[in-house]
Amino acid sequence: MIRLTAREFRTQAIVALGALVIAAIVLAITGARLTHLYNTTVANCKMNGDCSTATSLFLSTDSGVQGTLDFLMIVIPGLIGIFWGAPLLARELETGTYRLAWTQSVTRARWLAVKIGIVGVSSLLATGLLSLMVTWWFGPLDRVNMSIFGSFDQRSIVPIGYAAFAFALGVTCGALLRRTLPAMATTLVGFVAVRLVIFAAVRPNLMAPLHRTVINTVIAHPTFTPDQGTLPANAWVLSDQTINAAGNVIGQNGSINGGTILSPGATGLTIQGVGTCPGIAPPTPGTGGVGPALQTCVDNLHIRDVLTYQPSGRYWPFQVYELAIFLTLALILVGLCFWWVRRRII
Amino acid sequence: MSAVLETSALAKRYGRRWALSDCTLKIPPGLVVGLVGPNGAGKTTLLHLAVGLLAPTSGAITVLGDRPAKGATQLGRVGFVAQDTPLYAGLSVADHLHFGAWLNLGWDERLAQRRIEQIGLDPRQGVRELSGGQRAQLALTLAVAKRPELLILDEPLSSLDPLARREFLQNLMESVAEHQLSVVLSSHLVSDLERVCDYLIVLVSSHVQVAGEIEGLLASHHRLTGPRRDLGTLPGSQEIIEATHTDRQSTLIVRTDQPILDPSWTVEQIGLEDLVLAYMGRAASIRGSRPAFLRVQP
Numbered sequence: 011m012i013r014l015t016a017r018e019f020r021t022q023a024i025v026a027l028g029a030l031v032i033a034a035i036v037l038a039i040t041g042a043r044l045t046h047l048y049n050t051t052v053a054n055c056k057m058n059g060d061c062s063t064a065t066s067l068f069l070s071t072d073s074g075v076q077g078t079l080d081f082l083m084i085v086i087p088g089l090i091g092i093f094w095g096a097p098l099l100a101r102e103l104e105t106g107t108y109r110l111a112w113t114q115s116v117t118r119a120r121w122l123a124v125k126i127g128i129v130g131v132s133s134l135l136a137t138g139l140l141s142l143m144v145t146w147w148f149g150p151l152d153r154v155n156m157s158i159f160g161s162f163d164q165r166s167i168v169p170i171g172y173a174a175f176a177f178a179l180g181v182t183c184g185a186l187l188r189r190t191l192p193a194m195a196t197t198l199v200g201f202v203a204v205r206l207v208i209f210a211a212v213r214p215n216l217m218a219p220l221h222r223t224v225i226n227t228v229i230a231h232p233t234f235t236p237d238q239g240t241l242p243a244n245a246w247v248l249s250d251q252t253i254n255a256a257g258n259v260i261g262q263n264g265s266i267n268g269g270t271i272l273s274p275g276a277t278g279l280t281i282q283g284v285g286t287c288p289g290i291a292p293p294t295p296g297t298g299g300v301g302p303a304l305q306t307c308v309d310n311l312h313i314r315d316v317l318t319y320q321p322s323g324r325y326w327p328f329q330v331y332e333l334a335i336f337l338t339l340a341l342i343l344v345g346l347c348f349w350w351v352r353r354r355i356i
Numbered sequence: 357m358s359a360v361l362e363t364s365a366l367a368k369r370y371g372r373r374w375a376l377s378d379c380t381l382k383i384p385p386g387l388v389v390g391l392v393g394p395n396g397a398g399k400t401t402l403l404h405l406a407v408g409l410l411a412p413t414s415g416a417i418t419v420l421g422d423r424p425a426k427g428a429t430q431l432g433r434v435g436f437v438a439q440d441t442p443l444y445a446g447l448s449v450a451d452h453l454h455f456g457a458w459l460n461l462g463w464d465e466r467l468a469q470r471r472i473e474q475i476g477l478d479p480r481q482g483v484r485e486l487s488g489g490q491r492a493q494l495a496l497t498l499a500v501a502k503r504p505e506l507l508i509l510d511e512p513l514s515s516l517d518p519l520a521r522r523e524f525l526q527n528l529m530e531s532v533a534e535h536q537l538s539v540v541l542s543s544h545l546v547s548d549l550e551r552v553c554d555y556l557i558v559l560v561s562s563h564v565q566v567a568g569e570i571e572g573l574l575a576s577h578h579r580l581t582g583p584r585r586d587l588g589t590l591p592g593s594q595e596i597i598e599a600t601h602t603d604r605q606s607t608l609i610v611r612t613d614q615p616i617l618d619p620s621w622t623v624e625q626i627g628l629e630d631l632v633l634a635y636m637g638r639a640a641s642i643r644g645s646r647p648a649f650l651r652v653q654p
Binding site for chain 1: 404407408409411425427428429431432434435436438439440442443444445451454455456458459460461462495498502
């Protein structure tokens with residue numbers, strides 16, 4: 011049975027292996043260059059004085075490869091579900107060859123176990139290897155980018171969970187629908203739906219988020235742009251609400267509701283819903299900075315930002331939790347498949 | 357030796373439709389059994405129950421004394437050629453032999469090779485290029501080379517031309533003789549089965565109409581022709597299968613184990629085909645599926 015499945019899966023396995031080898035070569039070459047670039051520009055930019063140019067230049071290096079890799083990491087688990095999972099049973103049921111396969115001297119349960127075992131484990135291995143390479147390749151970029159939660163889905167171990175779930179979903183859809191194309195379509199829809207739900211509704215609440223209140227400060231002229239304050243490094247900010255002295259919410263993400271809140275003029279500054287700084291002349295355009303008198307006045311209005319966020323230290327617990335969620339879903343689906351194939355099919 | 361196939365009140369339902377009901381059979385070993393009935397009668401359902409592809413809704417079934425598809429051993433004792441002989445479209449003839457070898461402990465590679473040679477198949481040929489006859493022969497090879505005790509074939513002849521039919525049946529009978537196989541094969545044509553079968557099951561509208569050894573069936577069924585008469589006057593030992601009347605004459609097909617003593621009847625032997633048709637006709641009229649206008653007397 012193992013040899014049979016290996017024979018059936020041979021072509022797909024060779025294609026996947028070939029793609030992985032090509033990816034490995036490309037990533038090894040460009041990745042080495044990227045590390046070198048990081049060491050020579052960003053790592054010692056403080057000594058040279060101009061860090062912002064160095065980082066922005068560095069972050070746009072190999073942007074084509076960056077985009078491709080991020081895209082691949084998002085779609086590959088889905089493709090595995092569609093092209094390896096869905097046809098696994100659907101094709102046998104659709105073409106009628108299950109009647110041949112299930113009347114040989116191999117029980118249905120064993121037949122299914124070997125099929126799911128070999129193709130499923132290959133799916134996990136392929137995704138895991140690719141994720142390992144991609145995570146390594148992005149290492150220097152992620153260090154500079156300071157947004158580890160922004161690329162949460164495309165790095166580390168969660169892609170393995172996505173692949174396991176997509177594969178199991180594909181197999182299940184194939185068993186239930188018994189036709190390849192509808193099974194593929196359902197797998198795609200189901201996979202995207204579950205990913206979105208977990209991303210939007212479950213992941214932010216895996217652990218109770220933290221809150222931090224920061225003083226809002228005037229930072230720019232000629233428009234009054236409140237500063238979000240100092241964000242915790244690499245944190246995943248779930249919400250950022252601006253409040254006034256009374257604690258009422260007056261804005262989101264650093265801006266204040268009610269449009270432009272600068273009413274400059276010789277008479278002073280009015281901040282809607284907050285208060286005024288009368289008689290303080292705004293600084294002359296072009297000089298940059300803010301006059302100390304205006305700054306003191308704004309500070310006295312007690313505009314603050316309340317940040318709700320997940321700290322960077324929760325990256326790995328979150329990776330483990332989300333992997334566990336998707337692996338559990340995959341196991342439930344595999345169990346359903348076994349039950350269905352042994353007891354229910356026709 | 358236990359019965360090859362034994363069922364009691366076996367039934368299978370799909371949704372609200374009964375594909376097979378109240379099926380009670382006991383088939384002794386060492387026979388070639390023909391399962392005949394019109395399309396949609398429930399033949400495939402019965403055979404799929406026997407190989408364990410289906411589970412019964414109610415009733416019981418044992419094959420070679422054990423539950424169908426109970427485990428690898430039981431699966432290995434029954435060879436099956438499914439309807440339309442499913443094969444893996446992407447694989448070659450040789451791949452299919454590997455398939456058989458990998459999935460069956462009792463696989464007889466020499467037998468398989470010999471049969472492929474006999475049929476004249478090129479092992480490298482893809483199964484897409486095979487004719488219907490070649491597909492059927494390859495499927496039969498897969499089923500025989502696992503060395504089963506019972507071979508079940510579902511409409512193996514339906515897609516074959518007359519020459520291929522003859523070759524297939526010849527091939528099948530050789531295997532039966534060589535390995536002392538019991539065989540159950542289904543067909544919607546009696547003529548296919550007449551030459552090879554020892555035992556016949558007539559299945560119509562999900563019910564078994566009659567089952568028995570062909571010799572015994574032919575000996576116990578007679579066509580009676582005589583002056584028109586009321587059917588109520590027949591002895592109770594005679595079961596009427598079919599009755600047709602003209603103004604003056606009655607023609608009956610009856611089943612009886614007793615000799616027919618009434619001298620007013622002309623008694624004739626009946627062929628297997630007529631016998632089966634009589635049972636099919638009776639089943640159709642009982643079920644009311646015959647159009648009503650045929651029953652209105654002028």
